[in-house]
Amino acid sequence: MNHLEIDGIAMxxxxxxxxxxLTLRLEPGITGLLGPNGAGKSTLMRIIATVSKPSAGALRWNGTDVRRAPDVLRRELGYLPQDAGVYPQLSAEEFLRYVAALKGLPARTSARQIDRLIEQLNLQGARSRPLGGFSGGMRQRVGIAQALLGDPQLIVVDEPTVGLDPEERVRFRDLITDLGRERIVLLSTHIVSDVEVAASRIVIMSHGRICADGTPTAVIGHDANLEAAYLRYTGAARAA
Ligand SMILES: Nc1ncnc2c1ncn2[C@@H]1O[C@H](COP(=O)(O)OP(=O)(O)O)[C@@H](O)[C@H]1O
Ligand SMILES: [Mg+2]
Known part of the structure; x- marks a missing residue:
């Protein structure tokens, strides 16, 4: 089974x-990474995506040290950065073809996957018109689609639901639930309701530390719901 070990990573x-x-082991399933702005979520995700080098610690993908062999992780990775820009002049299809080429996908695989992702993310309207003129939600969905190209086994999505309207959020949650059955999904958000239904595991961060980690039920504990637990953990961390 695929696994990612985050071993003493600091920044x-x-x-x-x-x-x-901080030390975490990620396995298939959806891990919701919750925390207020500034908690360190994006920093951790950039390190996992091999975009930033940590100040300390090691990452191991299926036991292989990622620093020595970053490509073993990169070829299994789909990453949506926070504030990802898309090229405004390109259409969704052109942008996805470009990313597929960067990922080294064969033309036939990429054409098939692009068709499927355009449908799954309801991007038919953006297929051949420049992205610059579209809503934030549509651009975000193109960003999600590029992360999913190549059928990655490790999906790291940083605030993927920003800009999505309620209907788009539900679609996205269904898609990610499907993906999370076999793949490792790490999804950050500061909106608790984005993950309380879909995630099998909740990690709460505050001020660069993990303050809770477990199944939603375990994290909720004696609190009324996940939102209450989140506020208690992050409030307690703030007061400490
Ligand atoms: N490139 C950077 N240079 C300096 N400080 C940074 C940089 N990126 C993030 N930080 C700081 O690191 C902390 C964590 O930020 P970040 O990882 O973006 O948190 P989150 O994604 O949870 O909002 C914040 O204090 C932020 O200001
Ligand atoms: Mg962030």
Missing amino acids: RYRDVQALHP
Whole structure:
């Protein structure tokens, strides 16, 4: 079974300790990464996506040290950065073809996957018109589609639901639920309702540390619901 070990990963930017050493093992299923702005979610996700080098610690993909062999992880990775830009002049189809080429997908596989993703993400309207003129939600869905190209086994999506309307959120949740049956999905958000239904595991971060990690039921504990637990954990971390 695929697994990613995050072993003592820490990150310091000049005078900001964005991540204190943290250790997590990710396995297939949806892990919801919750935390207020500034908690360190994006920093952790950029490190997992091999975009940033941590100040300390190691990542291992199926036991292989990612620093020594980043490609073993990169070829299994689908990553949606926070504030991902898309090229405004390209249509959804052109942009996805471009990303598929960067990922080295064979032309026939990429054509088939692009068709499927355009349908799954309800992007028919953006298929051949420039993305620059579309809503934030549509551009975000193109960003999600590019992350899913190549059928990655490790899906890291940073605030994927930003800009999506309620109907788009439900569609996205259904899609990610499907994907999370076999793949490792790490999904960050500061909106608790994005993950309380879909996630099999909840990790709450605050101030660069993990303050809760477990099944939704375990994290909720004696609280009324996940939102209440989230506020208690992040409030407690703030007061500490
Ligand atoms: N490139 C950077 N340079 C300096 N500080 C940064 C940088 N990126 C993030 N930070 C700081 O690291 C902390 C965590 O930020 P971030 O990982 O973006 O949190 P989140 O995604 O949870 O909102 C914040 O204090 C933020 O200001
Ligand atoms: Mg962020």
